[in-house]
Amino acid sequence: xxxxxxxxxxxxxxxxxxxxxxxxxxxxxxxxxxxxxxxxxxxxxxxxxxxxxxxxxxxxxxxxxxxxxxxxxxxxxxxxxxxxxxxxxxxxxxxxxxxxxxxxxxxxxxxxxxxxxxxxxxxxxxxxxxxxxxxxxxxxxxxxxxxxxxxxxxxxxxxxxxxxxxxxxxxx
Numbered sequence: 001x002x003x004x005x006x007x008x009x010x011x012x013x014x015x016x017x018x019x020x021x022x023x024x025x026x027x028x029x030x031x032x033x034x035x036x037x038x039x040x041x042x043x044x045x046x047x048x049x050x051x052x053x054x055x056x057x058x059x060x061x062x063x064x065x066x067x068x069x070x071x072x073x074x075x076x077x078x079x080x081x082x083x084x085x086x087x088x089x090x091x092x093x094x095x096x097x098x099x100x101x102x103x104x105x106x107x108x109x110x111x112x113x114x115x116x117x118x119x120x121x122x123x124x125x126x127x128x129x130x131x132x133x134x135x136x137x138x139x140x141x142x143x144x145x146x147x148x149x150x151x152x153x154x155x156x157x158x159x160x161x162x163x164x165x166x167x168x169x170x171x172x
Contacts, residue, residue, distance in 0.1 A: 033162065034046040034047050034048040034051070035047045035048075035128065035144050035161050035162060035163060035164060036162070036163045036164070037079060037080075037083045037163070037164045037165075037166075038163065038164075038165050038166075039101075039165035039166040039167050040085070040098060040166045040167065040168055041080075041083040041084055041085055041166050042083060042084020042085070043082075043083055043084050044083070045079070045082065045083050047079070047128075047144075049130055049136075049143070052073070052074055052128070052130055052144075053130075055074040055078055055079065055082060056074065056075070056078050057072060057073070057074060058072070058073060058074065058075050058125070058127050059071070059072050060125050060127060060129075060147055060149050061149075062147055062149045062150075064154035064157050065154065069132055069133050070132070070133055070134070071127065071129035071131065071132050071145070071147045072129060072130065072131040072132075072134075073127040073128045073129035073130050073131070073144075073145075073147070074127060074128050075117075075119075075125070075126065075127050076100065076112070076117045076126045076127065076128055076146070076164070077117045077118055077119055077126075079128060079164065080100070080114075080117065080164075080166065083166070085098070085114070085166050086098070086114075087114075087117075087118050087120075088118065088120050089120075091114060091115060091118050091120070091121065095114070096113075096114070096115055097168050097169045098113075098114040098166055098167070098168055098169075099111050099112065099113050099114055099166075099167055099168075099169060100112045100113075100114055100117060100164060100165070100166055100167075101163075101164075101165045101167055102146050102156075102158045102161055102163070102164050103158075103161070103162055103163045103164075103165070104158050104159060104160045104161055104162060105160040105162050106160065108158060108159075110146075110155070110156040110158055112126065112148075112156070114166070124148070124149070124150060125147075125148075125149035125150065126146065126147070126148045126149070127146070127147050127149075128144055128145070128146055128161065128164075129142070129144070129145045129146070129147045130142065130143060130144055132145075139160070140159070141159050141160075142159065142160065143160075144160070144161040145157065145158060145159050145160070145161060146158040146161055
């Protein structure tokens with residue numbers, strides 16, 4: 001009876017440890033809230049992983065803080081087009097005063113001129129990534145992250161993105 005109890009205790013402990021190991025290997029940080037897209041948009045959006053997966057995908061290779069990798073996601077330009085933001089031929093005149101503010105869960109914010117994101121004006125690869133090296137990102141990096149390929153300093157590589165807002169620069 002003592003051996004049976006010891007064996008049962010051993011199995012329970014082994015199962016508990018293996019469950020913890022499996023849970024530790026699962027991607028942490030699956031979105032509890034989607035990324036909101038708002039401000040001067042035709043249609044406000046709330047993008048979760050499923051919604052982002054329906055948009056045209058891009059894969060970029062880049063290096064930041066001595067870490068190289070491959071990120072998969074959607075070009076910010078495609079997200080903005082989906083939200084009805086003036087892009088391509090409509091991005092001229094007063095629309096050139098629009099800018100995009102990307103905000104993170106920790107309060108970090110960066111700004112891109114809308115023209116920086118339009119491939120008709122500038123060759124740049126700026127994506128909202130949801131995968132790094134083929135895997136969903138953990139809570140430290142994601143679940144969503146802006147990757148701005150080619151920037152000498154990755155200061156606008158925003159982790160844990162919560163919102164993307166299109167705003168207009170004031171006249172004065």
